[in-house]
Amino acid sequence: AAPADAAPTAAATDAAPPFAAAQGGDGASPAEIFMPRRLPSPLGVPLGSGEAWMGVWETFIEPGTPGAPAPRVYLLEHDVLYDRDGIYGDAHGEFGDNLARYALLSRGALQLCHALGFWPDIVHVHDWQSALVPLYINVLEHRSPLARAATVLTIHNLGYQGWFNKFQLPTTGLGWDQFHRFCLEAHDSINLLKAGIYNATLVSTVSPRYAQEIQTWEGGEGLDGVLRDRGSDVIGILNGIDDSIWNPATDPHIAATFSAEDLSGKGLCKAALQREMGLEERPDVPLLGLISRLATQKGIDILAGALDHILSLDVQLVILGSGERWAEDLFSRISGASDRFRVYVGMNEGLAHRIEAGADLFLMPSRYEPCGLNQLYSQRYGTLPVVRAVGGLDDTVENNVTGFKFEEMSSMALGNTVAWAVHLYRADPAYFRTMQLRAMKKNFGWSHAARQYEALYRLAISRRTGRPI
Incomplete structure (x- = not known):
């Protein structure tokens, strides 16, 4: 070849x-x-x-x-x-x-x-990396059979937009007539995501709340006006999870399987995780977990600021992740000195499952979170999430029903919310168990999202062709 x-x-x-x-x-x-x-x-x-x-x-x-x-x-x-x-x-x-x-x-x-x-009816593209496709179809394919194809652009994270020097424009094969404020141009540079937003038939995001947030000055990353221009064409559909892989009743990575009908295995998973991470094996202590990129977007800085408060509550905390060097170094240093805190720097699929299964609470103090998946895994495993009420976290966690939410982006707000969750764990274990069962019975599989995407595709094709489908 x-x-x-x-x-x-x-x-x-x-x-x-x-x-x-x-x-x-x-x-x-x-x-x-x-x-x-x-x-x-x-x-x-x-x-x-x-x-x-x-x-x-x-x-x-x-x-x-x-x-x-x-x-x-x-x-x-x-x-x-x-x-x-x-x-x-x-x-x-x-x-x-x-x-x-x-x-x-x-x-x-x-x-x-x-x-x-x-000749597809619809082309579904994702983020800036393929945001040129709707523009190519509209401009370069307007006389080919591809011209009839509707396009959907899904924004997974508006923080990444594909910025390039304008003098690289010839690389795309497009003319300078496309370098204007309703297409590729932004601040005298190329912005691929902006061009995709303006040229796609419909725009989707990965949660309804995120679809609203990105149309505001605070959450729009400079493209809020562009997204408001598209108005009702911006639609939020919550991601799903693979509930055959993330299933505590069949998970091969965990010490014991369990379900909403029989939670006894969760205690065995907790003990096994404590042993694996070198923590004291105590069934009575609230065990907290966090699996994340150690990045500012994920609120790692406010976790660092709240760590003394959280550990003073007589809890244990296990972190799995990698990212910004300061966070890796800080958490590694504390892990070596504390008998209540452990960090694994890197990624480990099996350990991720064991943290979800063995922890009692799961922390997600994100600055913004388009959808989030770990809060969905956590609820499936009866591990109540403590989340900041943004994006998909706000859409999927019910405060004091299936988890705990806070609004203010601060170490104090995170620490106080963890303190409330720990108090409930100790003072009212029956209600805490009720919350676990409610969370485990929620359906976060892909079936509902698939039906929404089918409706989205039909709407996009109808918009493109002018006829209902």
């Missing part, structure tokens, strides 16, 4: 069309069906004033419903641009060619549609 960044050979050019749908034989094993295979010819993609050549791989995703068709997936390969140690940058900083990397990904997806003869 030709290298991913090389021009096609004459033999490849003259060969039969290489993008025909692959068919698995009746006798094909699952490993054969799901093993990615490289298609025989590269894909030419316009990039800047020239053309880049990408390898194309094809595979399938195992269907969630037995017997259902396996969804087909295509992967685009360009080793020069993508085969690197980091996704957006490395130890030396962000890659200087990120605009070319993600413009190629976006344009390549549309070129693949042409090569396959596949």
Whole structure:
């Protein structure tokens, strides 16, 4: 096969069309069906004033419903641009060619549609990395069959917008007529997310509260006016969780399984976590957990400020995560000196499950949180979340019903809310148990979100085509 960044050979050019749908034989094993295979010819993609050549791989995703068709997936390969140690940058900083990397990904997806003869009803893109796709469809594909495709742009985190120097614009293949305040231009620079917001048929976020917050000055990260321009086109749909993986009744990572019908295994998980982390094995002490990037966005600074207060409550606290160096160093230092506090710097999937299963309370003091997942995992495991009432945290935690919420972004507010939760744990264990059972019975699976996305897609197609679907 030709290298991913090389021009096609004459033999490849003259060969039969290489993008025909692959068919698995009746006798094909699952490993054969799901093993990615490289298609025989590269894909030419316009990039800047020239053309880049990408390898194309094809595979399938195992269907969630037995017997259902396996969804087909295509992967685009360009080793020069993508085969690197980091996704957006490395130890030396962000890659200087990120605009070319993600413009190629976006344009390549549309070129693949042409090569396959596949004309989608809707294209769903995510964040700045693929925010050029709606603009490409509106401007560069307006005379192709792709012009009929509706687009949905989902904003997972408005803090990341894809800013680039305006003189890199030719890299995108777009003209200067697109460099204006209702498209790519922001403060005399390129802002990819802004262009996506203005050009997508509909815009979605990952929780209803976050959809409201990003249209305010406080939460809009400079794009609140742009999002208010889209008004009712901005729709919040809460993320779901994979409740087959995050299920205390079947979880293979935890010391004992349990459920809302039988919580006895949770106490065994707590004891096992205390032993694993080198804490005194005490069933009566409230055990707090936190799994997070150790970053300012996640409120790690106010946790640091509240730590003395929290530990004075005769509790134990286990933290799993990595991030800002000051936080790693501070928590590691305290962990070595305290008999109530432990930190594991890094990520560990099994330990994450054991913290969710073994802790009594889970801390999420985020500055902003588009959706959040750990508060959903925690409730599933009967571990009551203590959260700041922002974004998806506010949407999914009911104060004094399935968890505890605070408004003010301060160490005092966090410490006082933890103190209230600890008091309830000790003073009214029956009500605390009632809260655990309520939380465990909530349904945070994907089924509800899937129905909402189907309705969103139908609305987007109707808006694009002018006819209901």
